[in-house]
Amino acid sequence: MARVVVDVFLKPEILDPQGRAVQGALGRLGMEGVRDVRQGKQFVIDLEGDLAGDRAKLMEKLAGELLSNPVIEDFTMRVEA
Amino acid sequence: MARVVVDVFLKPEILDPQGRAVQGALGRLGMEGVRDVRQGKQFVIDLEGDLAGDRAKLMEKLAGELLSNPVIEDFTMRVEA
Numbered sequence: 001m002a003r004v005v006v007d008v009f010l011k012p013e014i015l016d017p018q019g020r021a022v023q024g025a026l027g028r029l030g031m032e033g034v035r036d037v038r039q040g041k042q043f044v045i046d047l048e049g050d051l052a053g054d055r056a057k058l059m060e061k062l063a064g065e066l067l068s069n070p071v072i073e074d075f076t077m078r079v080e081a
Numbered sequence: 082m083a084r085v086v087v088d089v090f091l092k093p094e095i096l097d098p099q100g101r102a103v104q105g106a107l108g109r110l111g112m113e114g115v116r117d118v119r120q121g122k123q124f125v126i127d128l129e130g131d132l133a134g135d136r137a138k139l140m141e142k143l144a145g146e147l148l149s150n151p152v153i154e155d156f157t158m159r160v161e162a
Contacts, residue, residue, distance in 0.1 A: 001116070007123055022124060022148065029143055031136075033129035035082070042088055042123045043103060048114035055112075062110055067103065 002051040003080040004059060008068040009040035043067055051079050083132040084161040085140060089149040090121035124148055132160050 010016045016038050023037040043063075051059060060077055068075040091097050097119050104118040124144075132140060141158055149156040 009123075009125070019124075022126075025147055026126070026143060029147060031128075031139055031143060034126060035129055036127040038125045040123045040125070042090075042121045043100075044090070044119045044121070045103075045107070045115060046117040047112075048116055058112055062107060062112060066106055066110060 001081070002047045002049065004043075004045040004047060004051060004077060005080060006043040006045070006063045006067050006075055006077045007040055008043070008073050008075045009038055011072055011074055014072050041067075082162070083128045083130065085124075085126040085128060085132060085158060086161060087124040087126070087144045087148050087156055087158045088121055089124070089154050089156045090119055091153055092155055095153050122148075 018039040019037040022039060023034050026034045026037070045059075047059075056079075063075050063077045064070055099120040100118040103120060104115050107115045107118070126140075128140075137160075144156050144158045145151055
């Protein structure tokens with residue numbers, strides 16, 4: 001079994017209003033010195049069998065096209081265990 | 082500077098309809114053997130200074146009360162660099 005973790009974040013140059021809201025809320029609740037907050041999505045995908053070869057390529061393609069929007073988002077993908 | 086990463090996921094016993102939708106879509110797009118998908122949120126928080134002592138306790142409290150809903154969600158928090 002392979003566990004694939006895909007993190008999806010807005011590109012740095014795209015304004016992140018959710019992150020900005022969290023930044024403000026943290027400050028109001030007493031957390032000082034919060035320089036920046038970015039909010040992203042995380043997908044944890046459990047697969048039967050291993051992830052290698054063409055299957056890994058397909059997973060990477062789908063992470064970039066289905067799980068994230070390549071116009072405004074970046075993603076990272078890693079395989080655990 | 083400290084970077085805090087908080088991952089927030091629905092508790093295992095809570096149905097995750099977004100994850101279920103992604104699971105179905107991955108299958109339709111040719112990814113076979115997808116056993117489970119869970120979709121969560123990830124917050125990347127850049128702080129001035131270090132995170133230790135009372136400040137770390139406050140951050141952990143806010144991760145559990147502001148960034149996640151303790152009734153239906155679990156969170157993990159880690160400090161990078």
